[in-house]
Amino acid sequence: MINIKELNNIVDSCRQEMIDDIIKMNSIPSINPRMGGQGEFERFEWIEKKLRSYNIGYKVFEIKDEVVPQGIRRNITVSFKGSEDTRKTLWFIAHVDTVNYGDISLWNTDPFKPYDDGDRIYGLGTEDNSQAVIEMLYICKIMKQKCIIAKCNIGFIFASDEETGSRYGLHALFKENIFSPSDEAVVPDGGSSDGCFVEIAEKSQLWIKFTVKGKQSHASMPQLGVNACSAGMHLGVVLEDTLKEKYNYIDELFNPPYSTIELTQKFANVDSPNILPGMDQFVMDLRVLPKYDVAQVLSTIDDIIESFDEVNEGIKASYELLTRVEAPEPTNPDAEIVKKLVSSISETGRSAYLGGIGGGTCAAILRKHNIPTVVWSTLDEMAHQPNEYVLVSNVINDTKIFLSTIVKYC
Ligand SMILES: [Zn+2]
CATH class of the missing domain: 3.30.70.360 (Alpha-Beta Plaits)
Known part of the structure; x- marks a missing residue:
């Protein structure tokens, strides 16, 4: 029996390490090449080094793209095999690319020198989508450490190219046949500051x-x-x-x-x-x-x-x-992932509600393939804005909620 309280204590004890990692990772530029950047390659090297240090195996999918100096874009998957239903995977998906910083004069600090003011860390891409990248890395680390095995597989995707349509990211991964029709997905790339809004549909x-x-x-x-x-x-x-x-x-x-x-x-x-x-x-x-x-x-x-x-x-x-x-069919509110995530959020005393937004996340790609997908995180909607920041408390609390959701699959 996995003790949620113990898991929460472990997450709390990682706080300083998480802050250091957010700062280190966001010092490495990862601007999408079609938005004037050099791409995600170096940031992926950092992520891989991190996974190796946790002793966690991963798969690299290299997608050809002449626009970047390396000639390829990377995507990484990590998979924890399930104990019963190994045809099904619950995926957590984050993107490693960022947009460009826009008008530099609007930034109070250097977008590539993350600045920690106590609970907020300012920097380009800190919220969109480093928050999820860091959360997923720590979930992997803790799952490995505590030997957490769910009934189905638990998978993690660190993807390229979300900001310009996922051609070299999620779309390319579908061609690699890593998904199965019984899969489900969580995309922590949107939400609300109270963490109550669970997105299951889009226009x-x-x-x-x-x-x-x-x-x-x-x-x-x-x-x-x-x-x-x-x-x-x-x-x-x-x-x-x-x-x-x-x-x-x-x-x-x-x-x-x-x-x-x-x-x-x-x-x-x-x-x-x-x-x-x-x-x-x-x-x-x-x-x-x-x-x-x-x-x-x-x-x-x-x-x-x-x-x-x-x-x-x-x-x-x-x-x-x-x-x-074109909007895909909304995710069924009765899907397992919807119910389990909502109950994990509710256990923290918040009243979660389901809803839809104006569209534009990579959840649409998954829903098009009939994979029930929820978009959820706790954030101040700072994406694509000058002085973007991430709240460390959100990183900690969302990591706990994702872990408690995974435990419900055990
Ligand atoms: Zn994003």
Whole structure:
């Protein structure tokens, strides 16, 4: 019988070691190569060294990528074999790449010199997703130390390339056939600061860039041109109003509980106030509830554009999709991992609740393959922001909750 209290004490005793590791690991840049970095290679070397020091075996999956100096991107898996059902694996998945630091003048400290102010450690990627990398390393260490064996396999994935779509990470691992249909997964890469929110669903995501063409002329002689700026603004309003009215279903599982349809980016048109623009471009960001079919939404947009062109002489509107991610089926709230994680969270006195978000995590990839997946962690949502930090207390407490979840599989 595994004693949870003893496990919690072990985690507490690791506090200083965890802080030192967060600082050491985050001093090694790991910026995604398609975001201007050199990739994750060196940080993986550090992670491997750590696993070797714990005497834990691991597998390396090298995926070719000419963009990085080494020519390959790494992914590492660790597996603790189960005692009964070895066809099933409960996976914990973290990503090792980070985004770029953005505008350096907005950082109060060097993003590559993690700064510990007591409970917060500031630095690029400390929360996204080093928090999970460190938690997983310590879970591995403690499982090895205490010989924790679950009924199913317990697996850990340290992945590359999450920030630009997981092509060299999770997608590539699916081609390596490491997953089985009975697997489940935990992705500690999103959550809330009270640690109560357990994500089991997401919306479809569309980024649509509209181009409206008219005819340029002098602004004082509008009869000689066709004003694309005016037409574009009208079209934007029509699109927003029509789509919001038509796709207005409320699903309380989600925050917010409706599909979001927002006009966002605008592009520069002409250089001076007296030119009547011949072209207007803008972007819409849509997060559509899984109840709706993305193709249906796009056909509504086609209809709007067609009738808009009809009533506006000389105007030709079109669009391109910058992003199209269709929401997979939500994870079943009755899945074993959902119930066990929720009960582990609840045992710490918090009232966990299930919900959905606007999308964009690698959980979608797993759910597409019918693997029940929860996204959960306790964090202040500092990802991709200057002065990103991780709370050491969250690292400690989430490690305890994951361990107690694993014990429920024993
Ligand atoms: Zn992340």
